[in-house]
Amino acid sequence: LGSSVSPLSHNMADGPVEITIRTTISDATGTEAPVVSVSHDSGQSYGFGRMTLVSGSSKNGVWERKVVIPEGAASGAWEVSLFPLSDTLGNDGTGFRTLGTV
Template sequence: MSSTVTPKTFNLSTGPATVKVTVRITDTTGTTAPTLSLGHTTTSQSHGFGTATLISGTTKDGTWERTMTIPQGSALGQWNVTLFPLRDSLGNSGSFQTLSTITLSGTPTDTSAPVLVSSTVTPKTFNLSTGPATVKVT
């Protein structure tokens, strides 16, 4: 297997980062589409999870590509490009692989999770022997 990741650095001040990953995979019986994602090395942020598309060759010897986007405002610093365990048509699989690490710089970021301010659930009790319950969550 061989891979390329472009770009290796990006400034989020200019907009979202678009990362293109290309991998060449060989297998005697044929591989399933590889799954890739981007994950920040010190926060829980991740983007781009999904399968690559075969752009040339075959599942036995082919080149796969996936373009992923990291939104503006995401965590700055190091992001790993992760290849999930490869699988072939017989069910054989490998292990997770970090294909590359990219570096993001730029404007202030949002690395905090959303905060729940309030919630209500009504009704809090009901009798199912009279029929189904309808619950409203606000």
């Protein structure tokens, strides 16, 4: 599982920021579209939803989701989380994985 989050920093006083989240996932049977969310310790959360396959296949592909954190949102670190992955056979992981911090 390789992943990237960009941009990695932004001054919220400069206005809203669009974050691009990308992850590469391989599974012999194929994976279902992963779910991500961007959250802050203050309890604010944005972008919860499924990612879109942008290249490759469900067996070995790159998935992406764009999330906008609006102006006025909490300042400080925002955590990008990938929720349990599921394959096409119904197997899934437990908990969530942190992909990065904005």
